[in-house]
Amino acid sequence: MSTGLVVxxxxxxxxxxxxxxxxxxxxxxxxxxxxxxxxxxxxxxxLYLLAIGVGVGALVGDVTYGGxxxxxxxxxxxxxxxxxxxxxxxxxxxxxVFFRMRYSKVYDGALATPLEPRDLALGELIWALLRGxxxxxSFAVVMAVLGLMESWWSLLLVPAALLIGLAFAGLxxxxxxxxxxxxxLDLVQLVTLPLFLFSATFVPLDxxxxxxxxxxxVTPLYQGVALLRDLSLGSVGPATLGHVxxxxxxxxxxxxxxxxxxxxxxxx
Amino acid sequence: xxxxxxxxxxxxxxxxxxxxxxxxxxxxxxxGDFTAVAGIDFAVAPGETFGFLGPNxxxxxxxxxxxxxxxHPTEGTMRVLGRDPxxxxxxxRGRLGVVPQQDTLDGELTVMDNMYVYGRFxxxxxxxxxxxxxxxLEFVQLADRATAKVDELSGGMKRRLTIARxxxxxxxxxxxxxxTTGLDPQARHLLWERLYRLRADGVTLVLTTHYMDExxxxxxxxxxxxxxxIVAEGGPAELIRRHAARDVVELRLPAGAEPPSGVLEELxxxxxxxxxxxxxxxxxxxxxxxxxxxxxxxxxxxxxRRATLEDVFLRLTGRTLVD
Ligand SMILES: Nc1ncnc2c1ncn2[C@@H]1O[C@H](COP(=O)(O)OP(=O)(O)O)[C@@H](O)[C@H]1O
Ligand SMILES: [Mg+2]
Numbered sequence: 001m002s003t004g005l006v007v008x009x010x011x012x013x014x015x016x017x018x019x020x021x022x023x024x025x026x027x028x029x030x031x032x033x034x035x036x037x038x039x040x041x042x043x044x045x046x047l048y049l050l051a052i053g054v055g056v057g058a059l060v061g062d063v064t065y066g067g068x069x070x071x072x073x074x075x076x077x078x079x080x081x082x083x084x085x086x087x088x089x090x091x092x093x094x095x096x097v098f099f100r101m102r103y104s105k106v107y108d109g110a111l112a113t114p115l116e117p118r119d120l121a122l123g124e125l126i127w128a129l130l131r132g133x134x135x136x137x138s139f140a141v142v143m144a145v146l147g148l149m150e151s152w153w154s155l156l157l158v159p160a161a162l163l164i165g166l167a168f169a170g171l172x173x174x175x176x177x178x179x180x181x182x183x184x185l186d187l188v189q190l191v192t193l194p195l196f197l198f199s200a201t202f203v204p205l206d207x208x209x210x211x212x213x214x215x216x217x218v219t220p221l222y223q224g225v226a227l228l229r230d231l232s233l234g235s236v237g238p239a240t241l242g243h244v245x246x247x248x249x250x251x252x253x254x255x256x257x258x259x260x261x262x263x264x265x266x267x268x
Numbered sequence: 269x270x271x272x273x274x275x276x277x278x279x280x281x282x283x284x285x286x287x288x289x290x291x292x293x294x295x296x297x298x299x300g301d302f303t304a305v306a307g308i309d310f311a312v313a314p315g316e317t318f319g320f321l322g323p324n325x326x327x328x329x330x331x332x333x334x335x336x337x338x339x340h341p342t343e344g345t346m347r348v349l350g351r352d353p354x355x356x357x358x359x360x361r362g363r364l365g366v367v368p369q370q371d372t373l374d375g376e377l378t379v380m381d382n383m384y385v386y387g388r389f390x391x392x393x394x395x396x397x398x399x400x401x402x403x404x405l406e407f408v409q410l411a412d413r414a415t416a417k418v419d420e421l422s423g424g425m426k427r428r429l430t431i432a433r434x435x436x437x438x439x440x441x442x443x444x445x446x447x448t449t450g451l452d453p454q455a456r457h458l459l460w461e462r463l464y465r466l467r468a469d470g471v472t473l474v475l476t477t478h479y480m481d482e483x484x485x486x487x488x489x490x491x492x493x494x495x496x497x498i499v500a501e502g503g504p505a506e507l508i509r510r511h512a513a514r515d516v517v518e519l520r521l522p523a524g525a526e527p528p529s530g531v532l533e534e535l536x537x538x539x540x541x542x543x544x545x546x547x548x549x550x551x552x553x554x555x556x557x558x559x560x561x562x563x564x565x566x567x568x569x570x571x572x573r574r575a576t577l578e579d580v581f582l583r584l585t586g587r588t589l590v591d
Binding site: 019022025026029030104105106108109110111112113114115116266267268 | 299333336338339340357358359361362364366368370371372373374375376377381384385386388389390391434437
């Protein structure tokens with residue numbers, strides 16, 4: 001997704017998006033080792049897919065999805081992509097942003113120029129999405145090479161992964177404004193790890209206890225996992241659009257709240 | 269935009285418009301229950317170098333941040349470059365150059381990239397930012413450090429880089445919050461010299477300091493701030509004339525050897541007793557010192573000097589500027 005598209009998708013209240021692009025440019029100048037992201041973007045899923053998809057898959061065999069048997073590796077791969085989109089977005093918008101907000105003075109420097117706090121929030125979000133895009137592309141290539149895409153809908157995996165990035169970057173940017181110390185940051189793990197493990201990532205939703213199902217279904221990573229599975233396994237329907245709407249609304253709400261919090265924190 | 273004078277090709281735009289560059293009316297700033305700025309009024313004319321002189325905690329930085337449109341008054345109104353900071357913050361900041369008290373340099377970037385990124389924040393074209401960055405680094409004598417990381421710079425170099433960065437957009441108004449605090453004398457004088465050049469080019473400068481010599485050297489006009497209030501306003505010489513006698517005799521008295529009360533008061537217009545010395549304000553220091561000696565006042569050391577803004581501050585607030 002290009003910067004331009006993100007800008008057009010956002011509500012007018014969040015404009016100043018043109019100024020956010022200037023913060024994205026700063027991020028670009030600061031990140032000399034963008035290639036590292038691309039390489040690790042391919043390396044990490046390779047490890048996961050080999051260990052869990054291929055390794056565990058050999059033990060598990062097929063999974064039933066939409067009434068059809070699907071190889072476990074093909075079934076788990078989109079969930080891995082969803083989890084990595086979540087982790088990338090959360091990582092970019094919590095630790096790094098926390099450091100800039102509480103310790104380094106870079107935001108204060110930027111705010112002495114025409115940039116506004118919400119421009120920084122949006123800039124950080126766009127940057128997280130750009131990195132997420134690089135990562136998702138690498139991941140998707142690995143999936144394709146390993147023959148884990150079952151449908152042409154898989155072409156939409158990368159933009160869909162960016163919706164997951166949007167949702168979690170919005171949440172991350174909002175949450176980070178409440179953090180006061182590095183130990184608070186550890187709480188982030190406390191949220192993302194259970195999501196990673198229990199979003200029908202490794203086990204089909206039907207195998208969860210009945211009481212757990214409705215809880216899992218309303219969590220954001222589940223929605224992302226379901227969306228990516230619909231695409232890569234080719235069972236697209238109205239529910240797919242529901243997942244999209246969920247992620248977009250969550251992301252934009254998080255971003256809008258984060259913009260307000262950035263102002264409160266940085267303009268005293 | 270007018271072209272800058274040829275001999276100083278760097279310098280900012282000359283002030284536009286005829287109204288005050290900054291105007292504050294009844295400005296109050298509170299943080300919770302604490303009042304940092306307790307109702308101040310001032311106006312800065314275009315082209316002027318205007319100072320805030322006051323000790324730590326006087327409310328200078330709080331005021332500067334409001335002028336810089338990164339903080340808003342709790343009460344009162346502020347106009348900067350003829351506009352309303354609440355509404356037109358980005359437009360106003362686009363015409364300001366800001367040197368904050370604490371450096372806000374980007375530690376993740378090199379010296380040159382700091383200039384580049386900052387210039388881009390003002391939407392300057394890339395080629396222009398590069399050219400201007402090189403010029404400005406030359407101006408602050410940092411051209412040879414262009415590829416260094418910010419963390420490798422000394423305090424004085426960081427300060428100079430901050431000033432260079434603040435000039436990247438040819439600001440009409442430059443705000444300098446304690447530009448030389450913490451610098452050694454040499455670095456300080458280099459900075460002063462650069463500020464004189466800006467002033468000579470007609471840039472409006474607003475600066476804060478708790479060094480009275482800095483205020484005297486640089487400012488056309490200044491206000492003395494104490495505990496969130498303005499206690500006096502005027503040109504440096506005018507303030508001294510108005511609030512202090514011409515000379516000061518500083519006496520260091522032997523421990524426990526205070527002369528009988530009233531003796532010193534007879535010899536001077538005003539007597540100020542500090543923990544380590546006594547200051548006698550008088551229009552003729554030599555004559556007063558002769559009288560001190562004539563009256564047999566015991567002292568370890570005596571110095572006659574001209575009155576300074578420090579004396580003005582002391583007279584107005586009963587306290588010293590730097591403690
Ligand atoms: N963000 C803030 N929150 C709470 N108190 C503040 C804040 N900023 C400044 N103050 C207080 O306001 C007073 C004035 O501070 P400041 O404007 O920095 O003074 P100066 O720059 O003259 O030293 C100080 O007592 C300071 O502790
Ligand atoms: Mg200060």
